[in-house]
Every structure is written in structure tokens, then in C-alpha cells.
Amino acid sequence: MAKVLTCRKEDYAQWYNDLVIKADMAENSVVRGCMIIKPYGYAIWEKIQSELDKMFKATGHSNAYFPLFIPKSFFSKEANHVEGFAKECAVVTHYRLKNDPEGKGVIVDPEAKLEEELIIRPTSETIIWNTYKNWIQSYRDLPILINQWANVVRWEMRPRLFLRTTEFLWQEGHTAHATREEAVDETLKMVDLYARFAEEFMAMPVIKGTKTEFERFAGAIDTYAIEALMQDGKALQSGTSHFLGQNFARAFDVKFLDKTGKLDLVWATSWGVSTRLMGALIMAHSDDNGLILPPRLAPIQVVIVPIYKGSGQLKDIGNTARKIRKDLEYRNISVKYDDRDIYKPGWKFAEYELKGVPVRIAIGPRDIENLTVEVARRDTLEKVTIPQDKITDHIQNLLTEIQENIYNRALNFREKNTHYINDYEEFKDLMEKNGGFVLAHWDGTSETELKIKDETKATIRCIPLDSPEEEGKCIYSGKPSKKRVLFAKAY
RNA sequence: CGGGGUGUAGCGCAGUCCGGUAGCGCGCGUCGUUCGGGACGACGAGGUCGUGGGUUCAAAUCCCGCCACCCCGACCA
Numbered sequence: 373m374a375k376v377l378t379c380r381k382e383d384y385a386q387w388y389n390d391l392v393i394k395a396d397m398a399e400n401s402v403v404r405g406c407m408i409i410k411p412y413g414y415a416i417w418e419k420i421q422s423e424l425d426k427m428f429k430a431t432g433h434s435n436a437y438f439p440l441f442i443p444k445s446f447f448s449k450e451a452n453h454v455e456g457f458a459k460e461c462a463v464v465t466h467y468r469l470k471n472d473p474e475g476k477g478v479i480v481d482p483e484a485k486l487e488e489e490l491i492i493r494p495t496s497e498t499i500i501w502n503t504y505k506n507w508i509q510s511y512r513d514l515p516i517l518i519n520q521w522a523n524v525v526r527w528e529m530r531p532r533l534f535l536r537t538t539e540f541l542w543q544e545g546h547t548a549h550a551t552r553e554e555a556v557d558e559t560l561k562m563v564d565l566y567a568r569f570a571e572e573f574m575a576m577p578v579i580k581g582t583k584t585e586f587e588r589f590a591g592a593i594d595t596y597a598i599e600a601l602m603q604d605g606k607a608l609q610s611g612t613s614h615f616l617g618q619n620f621a622r623a624f625d626v627k628f629l630d631k632t633g634k635l636d637l638v639w640a641t642s643w644g645v646s647t648r649l650m651g652a653l654i655m656a657h658s659d660d661n662g663l664i665l666p667p668r669l670a671p672i673q674v675v676i677v678p679i680y681k682g683s684g685q686l687k688d689i690g691n692t693a694r695k696i697r698k699d700l701e702y703r704n705i706s707v708k709y710d711d712r713d714i715y716k717p718g719w720k721f722a723e724y725e726l727k728g729v730p731v732r733i734a735i736g737p738r739d740i741e742n743l744t745v746e747v748a749r750r751d752t753l754e755k756v757t758i759p760q761d762k763i764t765d766h767i768q769n770l771l772t773e774i775q776e777n778i779y780n781r782a783l784n785f786r787e788k789n790t791h792y793i794n795d796y797e798e799f800k801d802l803m804e805k806n807g808g809f810v811l812a813h814w815d816g817t818s819e820t821e822l823k824i825k826d827e828t829k830a831t832i833r834c835i836p837l838d839s840p841e842e843e844g845k846c847i848y849s850g851k852p853s854k855k856r857v858l859f860a861k862a863y
Numbered sequence: 864c865g866g867g868g869u870g871u872a873g874c875g876c877a878g879u880c881c882g883g884u885a886g887c888g889c890g891c892g893u894c895g896u897u898c899g900g901g902a903c904g905a906c907g908a909g910g911u912c913g914u915g916g917g918u919u920c921a922a923a924u925c926c927c928g929c930c931a932c933c934c935c936g937a938c939c940a
Contacts, residue, residue, distance in 0.1 A: 528940095648940050
């Protein structure tokens, strides 16, 4: 088969780039760092959105929409928050263009300067808390459980398709609560929800944990995250949920009267996942032939390819194909029958493998004669011949099996690449060679964390929630430690 | 911002050293033969050579300036 992708072994980053483009998911735009999400890529994002949205609603959240522009002054209200985002904000200073008097196209009209600059949201805490101030007076107004689907802009130094783009799509939940406990519960509930989504829909095992002070969200008391291991041994932070304490309520003066008539600041959380999940999905499962999509997120779950000579054969095959499609669609399986005459079967096989379609059915004259079809699965590339009257059940079971198989494969990979390390030399050696997850003891100081980062490029991805209490010594400083933390090189 | 590289047809590139008709592969269009793992033939369309200046009879090619993009680092969902 003709190679369209760079091999993973040869150059993992190049393989990723090739795949995103060749599978027709996205391309770079004329604006540096901003991508064009193409229909096939967007269809996957829509599946992600749709499933998450159902989960948010099932946990009591509603969608709303807040503005793209945020007054500059809002960013000075929460000190840590501005420090975290100031370096990467796009700023709107003018609101009008005019023809260049010297005839060189258009220029920014200097007379149309804004009194106060507007910041294109890098995240919406500030404008949302400024709004919540007007919505909240009493404990009866709480909780507020809102999510928004939006685009945000962060002026990153080095963009990569899906993984780190200047503009990206995401959802951001922003909730307001009467008590600390309730807000903490919400934070945990949402990180659990993300983990469940990653594992059940993306077939991607994740580790839940809290971030260290150094890695924490700007303005948060606690940041919880899900971390996944990619095939090149690097970690990808795939979702975060922040307990914001009363920081934003304090910054925007959002108070409420409790049942006893006492005035108190409101407790906050925020949580989000972004189009970065697309990158995670690609890197968690795919191979040198292309994308491998989990059936639960694949826009096309089954493709039917006819193999024929002449229009007579195509007609018989078409009738069989359409009947199979109808039976599968009846069970809510999405099916594409590709009878385009401009491409040969071999071309189509390669194309749908590149695009990660979980199951392919091929029907040729041989099958018409024998009342069979050929079924190929994308995850293992295995092909079997199945009687036509068994096909619907077979496909339905196969989709479930593929979903489980790619999850287990990713889980096995992670287990093989998760190491318990007690020796710093061993740690350095591992980070240099294979990467992967390392569980090691840490003395809890940012100083040690930073030194390890400088020396090995590995960072503390999280302090895993399920990490057991255990007496140990910090891998770097030798000071006592009670818990292992998760180290990895990260995206 | 530091280091490296690249701008030539939709895409990938050669041509630049040594100035002289702008080329190759893929893709695209028409027609025909094909079709169980990326088919083949014939004909055809398509380029301000990133940009501004300079040298020259003549510039993709030499000289000077500018711009853009990519890769490696610091930043990051």
C-alpha cells in the first residue's frame, strides 16, 4: 500500500500532522496558529459536543452564552488570574477601518480608538462573575449551574493543530454555590464526568488528580485534571475542573444572604474541555495507516464498499447494500454506502482506513452468489466473511467489541509505560528514552518540582486521587513524602 | 525573543552555485478501457517564480531591503 503518512517511529510529530491533514480533519489557515476544522473533523467534534452536552444536562447544568469581548479592566480584578493570562491576550483597540489616503488599501482609523480596550476572552471567569453579581442576592438564587460552548483565544508561542491553537473551541462551565462543600463536590463531580467521558466514549483511560500549586489554573484554589498517556510517551492534559473558592466572588463583589441572614461571598467552580480532545483521540489510538476512531464517536461507523464490473453487477450489489444499511440504521448505526464510480475499491479501502471508520463491509459478485459479505475491522485490520442474514447482529456486536478493544489496548499501553521509580538517575534515564508515566515520591515543594523540570523536562502532571498513602523519600531531595505523584513529559 | 530552514501551478518538489524558451510527480478536466487492497492510456487546462528596489541587452537565478511560513527552545487547554 502506498504510504501517505510518515511512520510513528520515524517522526511522531510529523505523523500526527500528516494524519490530521490527510484524514481531512483540519488544516492550517492563513492566520498563524488558527486552524480550519474541516467537515470530517468537525463531525467528530460535534459527536463529542453532543455526548458531553447530554452529560452536562443530566447533571443539572444549562447552556448560556456570554460575550467574546471582555473589558480590559476586568482582568485587573483577580491578581493571579491576570498574571496567568496577561501574556497571551489578543487586544481590540479600534473599531473602524478606512481607506488609506495614500491609496495603499485600508488602514486602522486612528480616530476610532476605543476608550477602554477589549480583550478577546482567553476564558470567561471575569465576565461571567461580573454578570453573576447581578444575578445573586440570596441563597435562593444558588446554585447557578451554567455551561457555555464557545471559542476562546490564547496567543500561544507555538501552535499545533488541535493540541494548541491560537483560537480553539471548548466548553466552559461556571457554577456558583452557597457553600464550600457544595462547590468542592461540583468540582469533583465534573472531573469525574470528564474521566467517564474519556473512558466510555473516547476509549481513552485517564488518571484523575489534583494539580500542584505551580501547575494550577490562574485564580484557582485547586485544579483537578484528567491526564492521558499518548503513544509517544507524553502526557496530555485532557480536561480540567477548578475549585475557585471565593476568589472571583471577592474580585467581583458577589455576595449573598444565607438562611440566617448573614452576608457571605459566593463559592465558585469552573471546568472545561476543548478541541484538544481531538488531538487526544488521534494520538491515543491511531496507527501508521491512519486514524482509529472509537465507534461511539465515529461520524461514520460502517462503510459499505461495492466491488463490481459493469452496471448490472452494481445494481444487485446496491440492492443488498441498501438493505443492510437500512437494517443497521434501524439500530442507530450510522452507515455510508460509497458507490462512487470514480474510485476503485482498493482506493476506498485505504481512504476509509485513513479516516478511521471502525467497520468496513465489502460486497462483490462472489458475495451476491454466496449470500455473504466481507467485514473488515479498523482496529485490527482483520477480515471475515459473514452470511448476509447474520450481518446486523454481527456488526452491532463488533462495534461494541472494537470500542472495548481499543480501550483495553490503550490501557495496556499505559500500564506497560507506567513506572514506579525511586531512583533519580533511573528517572532521568527513563525520561530521556521512552518517556511514559512515572509514579515517584516528591517533597511537595515548587522548588524541587522546577528543578526536576529543568533537568528532565518532566513535570508533575497530577497528584493522583487514588494514589495510596505510602511512606517514601522524595526522588530529588530525599525528604520524606507520603504519596507518589505522577510525572511525565507533557504536551 | 534566540537558533536553524523554506518561499517556483491546487499539493509535493527540481531548476538558483555558473543569468538566456519555467520544468517534474501527484492532483484537476474530457474520452475510453478497468474495478476482491491506493488502475491504465490518449488528449488537455493550470505559474505576477513571496515582496520592493538595484545590477544587466537579459534576473526564478546576482546584490540590498522587507514580509510570510515551518522546525527546535522559553509559554500553554
